[in-house]
């Protein structure tokens with residue numbers, strides 16, 4: 326069994342930073358967590374990549390290819406589709422190797438449409454499961470954008486559409502907590518165990534438009550609340566404790582360690598002769 330986190334979220338929300346922070350944190354705990362750069366347009370990242378998709382294909386090359394006429398977004402979609410074609414899949418499989426108990430973070434591109442309404446990421450999930458990975462999604466949202474009710478609702482709906490699309494255990498992370506001041510941090514607390522009804526009612530910025538759509542907003546809020554669909558874990562990358570808490574949650578989501586516990590040093594493998602005896606007896 327192997328373990329994978331698909332690290333997703335809007336552009337600039339802190340996906341690559343999350344990956345490098347988790348990788349470094351794991352090192353301190355004597356654990357190896359690998360990172361794969363899945364962004365064919367990435368320029369810089371601070372982690373040591375096990376696999377870099379740019380070695381296979383780069384958005385710039387696709388955009389410059391004469392027989393294709395792509396802009397940056399179309400180019401990116403082309404690259405991701407290519408990765409899920411037989412040649413791309415073969416390449417990725419070989420690069421990932423076959424190491425049991427491997428933990429891998431997949432640092433994905435920030436174009437949200439890749440996982441809200443296209444199916445390329447869903448295919449990626451199925452492919453990884455096919456290669457024996459237990460997969461979870463880690464959806465990274467910038468805490469700074471979540472301090473008022475309407476943004477919270479819009480972020481939550483995006484998270485929800487990813488959850489519905491990918492159908493794997495899902496964890497929402499509020500990144501950049503270190504950048505918030507005390508009062509913003511307190512305000513965020515409210516969103517961690519949200520009484521969405523109250524939140525929406527307390528939104529005094531109601532414009533004419535908002536008033537008209539208040540019923541809709543409130544109904545959406547109710548859905549999120551009643552089904553406990555969207556929960557957030559705050560992350561302060563400067564705090565080892567915060568990273569530990571989050572790692573516990575992501576380990577739990579992929580059931581990391583459950584199989585390890587069974588194989589303690591006293592574990593005795595069944596004697597093959599015994600099995601044969603049982604067969605004879607039957």
Ligand SMILES: Nc1nc2c(ncn2[C@@H]2O[C@H](COP(=O)(O)OP(=O)(O)OP(=O)(O)O)[C@@H](O)[C@H]2O)c(=O)[nH]1
Nearest residue numbers: 335336337338339340341342434435500501504562
């Ligand atoms: N202070 C602070 N800065 C952060 C944190 N996370 C990300 N940043 C900064 O935010 C910017 C974007 O972070 P990235 O990790 O590159 O974001 P990303 O989601 O990978 O971005 P794309 O791959 O372009 O979609 C960088 O300048 C980071 O240094 C954080 O937790 N704290």
Ligand SMILES: [Mg+2]
Nearest residue numbers: 340341364432
């Ligand atoms: Mg990135």
